[in-house]
Amino acid sequence: MSSGPGTAEAHWHVERRAILVNALGVGLATGAYGVSFGAISVTGGLTVLQTQLLSVLMFTGGSQFAFVGVLAAGGGAVSAVATSVLLGFRNAFYGLTMAPILRVTGLQRAVAAQITIDESTAMAVGRSVEHDDGHAARLAFWSTGLSVFVLWNLATLAGALGASALGDPRVWGLDAAIPAGFIALVWPRLRDRRSWAIGLSAAVVALALTPLLRPGVPVLLTSVVAVVAGVLAVRRRAEAA
């Protein structure tokens, strides 16, 4: 049972191949979101150029969907900005997780930050960093991030151009595609009773405030639900300890 340099090299060869295949697979799957984002954004009133700039420069799906969703619903610019930035806040935590593994500075860090999203972080933290000094985790991060970036942007363009050719969005039910997109985005996070309670409370609060406030503001105010949930969780843990 010797594990000479040859064995280690062969093992790395297999692992590297698996990481790259996974990265491509995640990129292709994310492309499906990209097509719907492009289509929803253009039917929501943004131009193809604005839609594409969101995918290149914002490059974080939930925030992009929220930005065009709030504007399409007649919400103000401030609500659209605030909702999308609040949703993008989680990427700061992904960055926090990735920084000690990536160990990059300068321009490399600037690029790494841009591709620090759900998918690249998930694929990287799925790799153990103990026995290879984070080599596999870094490859998973960069390959997944770049694969998603390229395919997300190509898919956005296809969706945006396709939707501009369709005409009235209501005839095709494309207005129903927007809530469907949001429920599909949140679905993996609704994993227990607590997350369902947070989600349903937020839905009720948003609907109750809709007749009273400008479109976009009710959604934004449900961030209070998240703050209350966070405070309760911390207090409960303190009591249990």
Add this chain to the structure above:
Amino acid sequence: MSTTWWALSVAILGCYAAKIAGQSVPQRFLTTPIVHEVSDALPIALLMALVAVQTFAVGQLLVIDARLAGLAAAVVALMLRAPFLVVVVVAAAVAGGMRALGWAT
């Protein structure tokens, strides 16, 4: 520059600021339990609020129309573990179909 362009630019900068902050700030700033819990709950609250509003609201009015049937179809598709694109297409097809048949507005 139009309002949409301003909003677009500020939102892009804000989202990038969050990304670069995570890579750059000392760990202790973001690792208090309360910040961690809130940031866990935030996407759930905002996305579910968006689901509700995009399904029922027309401006400041609440209505029931073909979008609700579309959402129901999306939930069924998700329970059957359908991929994202299928979920969205099924919802649009059901809502569009109900309108074409005159069963819903």
